[in-house]
Amino acid sequence: MTLYGVPLSPFVRKVLLVANELGIPLDTIEVPPHSDDPDFRRISAMGRIPAFSDGAFELVDSSAISRYLIMQAGSDLMGGQNPRRQAQIVVRERFADDDLAPALTDVLIERVVKPVRLGQTTDESVVETALESRLPPVWDRLESLLADNGSWLVDGEFSYADFALGTHLASAELAAVMPDESSYPNIVAWHHRLQSLAAYSAMMTNTQECIERMKKNLSAQGPAA
Numbered sequence: 001m002t003l004y005g006v007p008l009s010p011f012v013r014k015v016l017l018v019a020n021e022l023g024i025p026l027d028t029i030e031v032p033p034h035s036d037d038p039d040f041r042r043i044s045a046m047g048r049i050p051a052f053s054d055g056a057f058e059l060v061d062s063s064a065i066s067r068y069l070i071m072q073a074g075s076d077l078m079g080g081q082n083p084r085r086q087a088q089i090v091v092r093e094r095f096a097d098d099d100l101a102p103a104l105t106d107v108l109i110e111r112v113v114k115p116v117r118l119g120q121t122t123d124e125s126v127v128e129t130a131l132e133s134r135l136p137p138v139w140d141r142l143e144s145l146l147a148d149n150g151s152w153l154v155d156g157e158f159s160y161a162d163f164a165l166g167t168h169l170a171s172a173e174l175a176a177v178m179p180d181e182s183s184y185p186n187i188v189a190w191h192h193r194l195q196s197l198a199a200y201s202a203m204m205t206n207t208q209e210c211i212e213r214m215k216k217n218l219s220a221q222g223p224a225a
């Protein structure tokens with residue numbers, strides 16, 4: 001099975017988390033969004049990452065790819081046969097991708113993508129605005145979800161929902177904008193639980209290695225024009 005994309009993307013990291021958890025080895029082809037790699041563009045017509053293939057079966061979208069891997073493995077990470085649990089996992093993933101991801105986009109671009117991939121300087125005023133206005137409402141929502149559910153996001157039991165949101169928390173970790181413990185104790189405790197998972201730490205190692213390769217490529221190219 002092959003995964004196309006770079007782990008700077010939270011959506012690529014989501015698939016890595018699932019594959020790591022299930023022990024599924026993936027060949028990874030590191031392409032940025034809109035790469036003109038022909039195999040990637042055949043799968044991802046709009047140029048979005050991640051893209052994925054399992055032989056002749058090709059897919060885009062992190063949710064679809066994750067579902068495919070989980071069902072193929074016969075895992076109940078997606079809620080198994082429990083309709084309520086499955087539905088709650090869908091709702092958590094919608095919150096992750098529709099609310100949490102957009103609130104973190106600016107900080108991820110400013111603090112990670114610009115310096116690491118584009119060789120550009122971070123605009124801290126953009127980060128400041130996100131910290132003041134965009135992030136508090138989503139941190140508030142996540143904090144209350146965890147307060148209501150316990151250790152993990154659906155009824156206190158670990159599921160795919162923890163990866164679907166955890167991949168975006170990893171963006172906050174990479175951009176050094178983690179919520180503070182005095183205001184958000186449940187988020188910080190959940191983050192520590194995620195960090196103790198082998199699947200999460202392998203994903204972060206993979207991401208840091210990719211960041212180091214990108215930095216080396218940039219310095220080999222010399223200063224940005």
Ligand SMILES: N[C@@H](CCC(=O)N[C@@H](CS)C(=O)NCC(=O)O)C(=O)O
Pocket residue numbers: 008009010011033034046047048049050060061062063
């Ligand atoms: N719903 C998609 C979103 C994927 C996505 O937006 N990926 C970004 C990178 S983080 C991308 O490729 N952006 C380029 C674009 O939207 O044109 C998924 O879950 O895979």
